[in-house]
Amino acid sequence: MSRLAKSHPRAAPAARPWSRLPSPRSTLACAALLVLCSACAVSPTGRHQLALVSEGSAIAASKESYLTQMSDLKKAGKLVTDPRVTGRVDRITSRLVAQAVVKRPATKSWEWSIEVIDDPMTVNAWCMAGGRMAVYTGLLQKIDPTDDELAQVLGHEISHALANHTAERMSVAMATSAGVAVVGLLSDDAVKTMSVAALAASLAVTLPNSRAAESEADEIGIELAAKAGYNPNAAITLWQKMGKESAGGPPQFLSTHPSPGNREQRLAELAPKMMPFYKQGGTRPTYPLRNALAEPVKGSQ
Numbered sequence: 001m002s003r004l005a006k007s008h009p010r011a012a013p014a015a016r017p018w019s020r021l022p023s024p025r026s027t028l029a030c031a032a033l034l035v036l037c038s039a040c041a042v043s044p045t046g047r048h049q050l051a052l053v054s055e056g057s058a059i060a061a062s063k064e065s066y067l068t069q070m071s072d073l074k075k076a077g078k079l080v081t082d083p084r085v086t087g088r089v090d091r092i093t094s095r096l097v098a099q100a101v102v103k104r105p106a107t108k109s110w111e112w113s114i115e116v117i118d119d120p121m122t123v124n125a126w127c128m129a130g131g132r133m134a135v136y137t138g139l140l141q142k143i144d145p146t147d148d149e150l151a152q153v154l155g156h157e158i159s160h161a162l163a164n165h166t167a168e169r170m171s172v173a174m175a176t177s178a179g180v181a182v183v184g185l186l187s188d189d190a191v192k193t194m195s196v197a198a199l200a201a202s203l204a205v206t207l208p209n210s211r212a213a214e215s216e217a218d219e220i221g222i223e224l225a226a227k228a229g230y231n232p233n234a235a236i237t238l239w240q241k242m243g244k245e246s247a248g249g250p251p252q253f254l255s256t257h258p259s260p261g262n263r264e265q266r267l268a269e270l271a272p273k274m275m276p277f278y279k280q281g282g283t284r285p286t287y288p289l290r291n292a293l294a295e296p297v298k299g300s301q
Helices: 024-038 055-075 083-103 105-109 137-143 147-162 165-175 178-186 190-204 211-227 234-248 252-256 263-278
Strands: 040-042 048-050 113-117 125-127 132-136
Touching (some): 055 113, 055 132, 083 113, 083 147, 083 211, 113 137, 125 147, 132 147, 137 234, 211 234, 211 263, 234 263
Parallel strands (some): 113 132
């Protein structure tokens, strides 16, 4: 046999140093992971939060979203104007906001406002980043809260804003939706980018809070209400009413405010600690609320 016909196995070529470098895709994944790990904030109770969206960005997006929604609701005749209803809501809210500003002085610059939405089927309330709030007639009619109980609802919602939960929920949405993140980062059209952010802010109030966030809002809210002169025991009776209302299916409020374990037990433990604040003498301060709809809506004539 010819030597040329003989075959000899060839040794595998030595691996080149660059062949062990990570692929561009894995590099991007690692970079994204580093961003997620570094994008953290700390809540008032010391809990670490995901913070892909800054609070300032959340406030700006929430403002646009809120003004657009309320303008549309006003045109549709869905905002309550009865002074007996709005006056009661404003009075309770102004006392709570006064305490919120004391607790977190930076929120004095927020544009605190509240509207009552005429929707008898929706049992819900919310507060966006920056202090823009809403409560639905369904909550006022179906739950039929006392002033003390309504203060617990609104104090709870204000606490979500104080603890930066809107930005946290927006961050969670962005972390699980690459499309929103990409549009927000790459668009050269500032108006379009803000519209996407406003949409995310609108979505944030419909997303469920984490149980940790709910516990924070319970703790801060009952304190705000007590300092504003509202009985902390009402926090317990409020959630009992919510539980009864959910017998035929959970109301919107419970779907976006999942109950942390032993909520009533925890509130029952907190209530006695809040009683000294509630029993303090003197007139409780109020804080002036803004008329949100007096401001021009972006893009309106």
